[in-house]
Amino acid sequence: MNILIINGSPRKGNTWEVVKEIKSFLNTKESSIQFEEIHLKDNNLPFCKGCYNCFEKGENYCPHFREYAELLIKLNHVTV
Known part of the structure; x- marks a missing residue:
């Protein structure tokens, strides 16, 4: 596990x-x-800019996507 x-x-x-x-x-x-x-x-993750691109278009459109990509990959592999 x-x-x-x-x-x-x-x-x-x-x-x-x-x-x-x-x-x-x-x-x-x-x-x-x-x-x-x-x-x-x-x-060293940057603060959210409040642009709502992640909600409206998807997380790939976040201006900080590159900084968050590794964390998102790990979170997406979590099973509940």
Whole structure:
């Protein structure tokens, strides 16, 4: 099983401590889990311009699409 962890916090503080506890707990239940971690602060993602191109035309038309493409690919491969 693969689990994608997205950390939106600007630092690895209390939230990250909770993430570590959850990872540890899940590993006791299933040893074959592979975790992938994305720290948004490390990706230098630009702020939304509010142009609504993503809603009206599709996410490929976002002026920041290149910066977000790798993250979107990973999110699109997540199964629920």
